[in-house]
Amino acid sequence: MNEVGAADPLTDVEDRDTAENAVETAAPDSLHDEDDRLKPEFVTAVLDAVEEGHNEEARELVSPLHPADIADLLELTPSEQRGEVAAALGDLVGAEVLSELNDYVRDDLIDALAPEQIAEFAGELDTDDAVAIIEDMDSEDQQAVLDALAPEDRAAIESALSYPEESAGRLMQRDLIAVPEHMSVGQVIDYLRDNSDLTSDFWEIFVVDEAHKPIGTCQLSWVLTCPRGIAISDLMKREQTLIPVDMDQEEVALRFQKYALISAAVVDGSGRLVGMITVDDILHIVQEEAGEDVLRLSGAGDGDINQPILMTVRTRLSWLIVNLGTAIFAASVVGFFQETIAKYVVLAVLMPIVSGMGGNAGTQTMAVAVRALATNQLTSSNTRRNILREFRIALANGSVLGCLIGVAVGLIYQNHDLGIVIAMAMLFNNLVAGLAGILVPLTLEKAGVDPAVSSAVFVTTLTDVMGFFSFLGLATLWGL
Incomplete structure (x- = not known):
């Protein structure tokens, strides 16, 4: 990114007072209108602060925002100013913000980032979000980012990129909890507590056999409310919806809708557990596919207002x-x-x-x-x-x-x-x-x-x- 110069100490006092007043009046509950959209005056205040070189004031304005709202702010920023605004906001534009950005806006920002920065962001995200950032890059830039990743992250992303676009393999995340069927509830709880490197965001545990094939699922609430001596195989639900790794994402969304799923195991050609898909990913797919079909009917292509x-x-x-x-x-x-x-x-x-x-x-x-x-x-x-x-x-x-x-x-x-x-x-x-x-x-x-x-x-x-x-x-x- 192009660095924005520090604020001039001789800047007009009236301009600085205006920026400070904007910070004071931009309380978190006043940044959105009744439709939960960023107010135009707030967006203008941020852009004016950046344009005048008041980067600290811009960061104070934006700091109360959720990453998704920061992504909205960047999308509302004119394309020629996005790099400057992102540079001014610094670490507020992190991995989560990138994953929430519109594809075309994200491409603009990624072009201004070094491969090492992109790799750092990708390493902080779930595999599916990291793949979404990397998959549309040029092969040369993509390889540079992959080379900068940690070996474990690189292997996971390269594996996901080997699957067809818009397939379950691209959509799934690899961070999940899988335990063998011979464990008891107490052993599962101890396993979760003793392994700090496990994912911390989960609500379902997958039970697998010796070949690592899923044979059942167990909700986290069941584990927490059952005696320690109960076998996990007796507690688990054997009926489950398995998603083939090469299934089209639209068909995956239909299965989630039909069976009211919160998460589902993804299996490879031999039936081994390789990842999982969660309902938050499906919400994006449903919105994307619905809008895509409407736009295709009209011949408007992607229909994205950020498209060149x-x-x-x-x-x-x-x-x-x-x-x-x-x-x-x-x-x-x-x-x-x-x-x-x-x-x-x-x-x-x-x-x-x-x-x-x-x-x-x-x-x-x-x-x-x-x-x-x-x-x-x-x-x-x-x-x-x-x-x-x-x-x-x-x-x-x-x-x-x-x-x-x-x-x-x-x-x-x-x-x-x-x-x-x-x-x-x-x-x-x-x-x-x-x-x-x-x-x-x-x-x-x-x-x-x-x-x-x-x-x-x-x-x-x-x-x-x-x-x-x-x-x-x-x-x-x-x-x-």
Whole structure:
């Protein structure tokens, strides 16, 4: 990091008084608004203090904050000032703060740190948090950090990095408590007390056999409330949910949700215990996956406001170009009916209504289908039933919307034939939208393509094309 110079002793007294007043008024309970966000005036006070060289005042302002709030502060800081602010805050920006930072903001700060500093931070964190910091670094920088780590930490992180991205192996932490099945409760308690190098943060003990394969779990509260002579094998719960080390993190999150897990053992291909995953890690995954799917549906990429502008433009533009192609295709359908539109210009006014309503209906169905697939609610066992369900919903919605638009158009333009044509087109396009909204994600899922990424393009294209074709085609057949 670039070091910020010490405060000038000749700094204007009025400026120093302002900074001191900011420190006095920034009591811990006044730093957040009603939505638990840092107040703008607090963020401004910190940035002003750093800009004026009052590093000590900035540290006093920030010191009451939780590491997650310090991470929020850095994310709210303009990118060109983050290095300066982080340098001014010094050791307040520690390992826990780095683990809480947005990926892009963390990358900016890591670029300003020496490999030895990053290694020091990584050594203070659980394996999963350390991996999150190191995994996106360039291979050369990554190796420099690994070389600076203690041998034990380096081995654990290198092992985690050998697993696929977004897998249980990357997500798990290796610091856990595992005891053999022959121990008694008293022996377990003595073991925990006599070994100071064991992890201090745990609420579940894993019981393993001679091959280090998990055979049961025991909550810490059970150990503390049972007589010392009870065998741990008699106290443990044998039923447990084991997570394969290569399981995708989204599937891991679904298992935690389904079985209401607080923690779960991670096993390798031979069934040996290699780590554990806790519910706090899963909360991050649930939030990340949910936001990711929503953004993919819109073609917005990561959708992160801290993402570099050029990267954002490249991601969005690629999808906009695809949409431009589909729009040209839909417009070509309109071109087939130029003569009909020329005879009755009002058709050009009304046809966007049919395609637009179809697109909205298709998006509704598609969103429900993609979510159901992501949460394993929509499976091969109930696919047919759900397709029929969406068809019925589309039929009901299309009938109501068709009647409403048909009556309105008939009255406004004093043309009952036009009202009937647009009503029939609305019904037909809603049926297409309902079926496309569920069949497209299902087809992409079967083909091994993420339905959240590609469904929107196909569904909107189908509803636009069929909307124009049905309305203008029926108008032509009807002789309008």
